[in-house]
Amino acid sequence: KNEVEQSPQNLTAQEGEFITINCSYSVGISALHWLQQHPGGGIVSLFMLSSGKKKHGRLIATINIQEKHSSLHITASHPRDSAVYICAVSRNTDKLIFGTGTRLQVFP
């Protein structure tokens, strides 16, 4: 069983739609990370959070430590948001443990 599970695996949306990607984990963590992987392969860190909620532009990330669950929301989605969104967890200075990613396509 994967330590980090994401859903859905694939997601298509029309421009302007509100998008939610979910992540559940089964291990103790010090932080949860949301990452974006572009079609060319590069990985960009979007958020690191250990409690509550963070917002950056149209992106919002929340975490519920008790339920071991996090969500990434994209408001007013745009075709340039099309990418793979990856949830990963870390424990102190430990490595990242990655989920399988959610492939998002936003159509105009």
Place this chain on the structure above:
Amino acid sequence: EPEVTQTPSHQVTQMGQEVILRCVPISNHLYFYWYRQILGQKVEFLVSFYNNEISEKSEIFDDQFSVERPDGSNFTLKIRSTKLEDSAMYFCASSATGNNGYTFGSGTRLTVV
């Protein structure tokens, strides 16, 4: 904004050949990592490096792999005798303190033929 730089971006090598993948982490970062991603699969941890030594390695990181920080700026991953199954995207990452976020390089796509 500071970047993690990886070279080369693409490398094609014959099976059995040695390859060295290079990374220049962010200058004041202390924790360094190599990850790999086989096409269509999730990113997997290979090795972490702190204070000039390996702090953790995965079962993937066998005797064919080694890492080095030869000159205080570069961080290299060497694969001694490449196999077909080593074909993957290899990512270097660095972190200032190991628990305040990670910066990834843009990756090296390794193809073993």
